[in-house]
Amino acid sequence: MLVALRIRDFVLVDRLTLELGRGFTVLTGETGAGKSILLDALALILGERADPEAIRQGAPRAEFEACFDVSPASPAGQWLEEQALSSAEGECLIRRVVERSGKSRAFINGSAVTATQLRALGDHLIDIHGQHAHQRLLLPAHQRILLDTFGGHDECRQFVRQAWQAWESAQRHCAEARQALAVAAGQRQMLEDTLALLADLTLHPGHWEELLMEQARLAHRADLVQGVDETVQSLDEGEGAVRRQLLKCEQRLAQLATHDSTLTPWVTLLESARIQVEEVLSELHRYARAREENEERLPQIEEEMQAWHGRARRLQVRPEDLPGLFADTRQALEALEALPSLEALERLVEQARQRYEEVAQDLSRLRRQAALRLGETVSASLGDLALGQGRFEVALSELDRPGPEGRERVEFQLAAHASQPLGSLARIASGGELSRLGLALQTRLAQGSAVPTLIFDEVDSGIGGGVAERVGQMLAALGHHHQVLCVTHLPQVAACAQHHLKVSKAVQEGEMTSSVQVLDEGGRVEEVARMLGGVTVTATVREHARELLLREGKRAQR
Structure with a gap:
């Protein structure tokens, strides 16, 4: 879980320290206030390519820190242990410095690391849904992982991976033996002639x-x-x-x-x-x-x-x-x-291939069953997320060559409206639709997902009213299993959160800066009222905001 975030001299941020809690947190504010700065900072902390142009004007460098609470038994904790980067206190402190020259330095628990290592650890810490560099919903490999997580295929996937490795090893040994025997065939007569000459x-x-x-x-x-x-x-x-x-x-x-x-x-x-x-x-x-x-x-x-x-x-x-x-x-x-028998090695290769085929077929069968269930359950949520009579399916196609992850390619397909044919997400879905689809998927996968922190950006694109309220409720439900952060412009979504952060910008000493404020109950009423009423906030609008917060608060307690 993300415990604290510190930013210095990044875009409009001078100095910012933000503490975060469990459950569902929203970030709101006027357009252009700098809400995306927080997500961009997190992306940099987790290995995104650094752009020196984003350093605050007049500053020599930008600095970022993120503190995570990491369980030793979690995938992130195990990765830290494997890399000899774990901390006895059970926390993970990531620090990154971006210089004006373009150079970048990164540290995990005080040890220097590469951007590749940051990205590897980031995959275990945060899943960002939206039009950002950490978006993974379009990647076939990630779609396969989501399907297997939904279906609970971890053990079967491990069997397939082990069988593939055994098959690859048997093929490699057989190829090496075949090459050695080919060389031996040319050497044998020469060696025998030499021995006969000296006998x-x-x-x-x-x-x-x-x-x-x-x-x-x-x-x-x-x-x-x-x-x-x-x-x-x-x-x-x-x-x-x-x-x-x-x-x-x-x-x-x-x-x-x-x-x-x-x-x-x-x-x-x-x-x-x-x-x-x-x-x-x-x-x-x-x-x-x-x-x-x-x-x-x-x-x-x-x-x-x-x-x-x-x-x-x-x-x-x-x-x-x-x-x-x-x-x-x-x-x-x-x-x-003494060279091994090629026939014996070929028998071992065939046995390994058959073993792989057996476990890969088992995984294929499980994936087909899970694909049907996942398609049905996500499709049932699409209407609530302003995707019309949308339809979601998981298509499985056989690979030209099987691999350690099985025999099929997994592709998520979407028809945003009943009149549209199914197509791949990359071709069919817009940014907002992808975010909401990710929300629907994560809601269904919440119990099985190992990533502790989920961030949603633009989930409210193109929706409002009851749909927005439903999105907020889904995010709140997701917050029971994960730490959820959501950037939103919708009061219905903001009202469903347990924690509310307001991002604003102002001129200080002649310079424009962004800041973040943790809102109390009164502050939340004012901010939700602003989101409801626009520039002019009347008493009626405040009362409406208060009722919305009270209604969603009671719903969350049930």
Whole structure:
């Protein structure tokens, strides 16, 4: 609910603070007094495009504030929570500043927001009916929402939306799999050919390096054998062999140690050196025998290396990269084999489509039933709203492509007179007719609508007398469920309100300004009398105004 509105330096308004209550409130005043300024200010607060030309002459900027009482469980409260903009006090303070340069800034509960966010929140806070930018009655999407609200289709709509999302997801996964399989078909043969080309090679990691080392040894076998033989000769053969010399030195020093024990450690060291030489000799003899056994290995090594070089050239990689290529190719082929079955995915798509069709048909059936009821109940109200023998219907037409909101397009159609054919609201209805039609719809949807504040502008266009009284009574009834604000020129409508605001303009310090006054009982009599009698208000007119207010007040209490 809108609790307070503050405006500064906007059109004719210098400074204005207005507190608003529950129920039905009317705004009245002379033509040109500035009643539309309040609605224009609200439109700006709720995200309307800002026009710097509307800033009051001489002021650098215009400022707007609106305070709303918001329940955490309401759609507006949930939106604020989702956007991390909620307030612990349960209120929503919207502030907007429009600079002379054309720049605009907006804030919700102190946090900077965009105009898009203002509009999104505004959809949950206020519904404006009239020839204003926030008018939504002409939008097919809003007409669909009104029909579903009237019919109580929220749960079924949710089922349809979920089924649509599941169907879309299944189609997307199937398309991705189909594309992946198409790519795989071209890759599979190439991968299989690569594996077949490498299948006869020993491709464990490090094997190429082992081949290189072994080939180097075998290629230098003669030098290695000769060198080893010469080393063995020097260590073990001949009179001056190292092992023999170490043994002789060890024995001689051991004899001397019998006379001087300090030589004993050196005897031990010589013994250790001799033993190590003998171990070297043993390993060299084993090495020489191995070289003799591997005389046929070199051709095998070179043949294997030649095979590696040949495969590497064909695959345009280095020989040492072949093991990694083999592993990657095998892994890629395994991944292709693991791709989901296209047939299984297509079955899932079909199941999702069937589920969507089931719930969409249920929603279509409910909409057809609700469309008939809504057409009948609104048509019954049109005569009371100066729409002659008007007729209202809700037309449903099948969409070329179903969507998350169902299979049909919803269109409100109106025949303002019995002689006229039904047509879309945008083509048939005038501004005043649209406002009154919106009033009739909102009256019927009052129990189900989640928007707390409704504003009506020009609902009295082209009507008077008993019709005007009926409009006022409908607005008052709507005020039992919503906060209702109405700009009116009709005393019959004004008399039905719980609260009365008078907008007037005057010259202050040489400048024209608009102001708003909250009328008490006496003020209401005077204003309704002015609306009844025009420029000259007589005692008779005041008495008439008093009787009108008393009669409507008693009616409201019943």
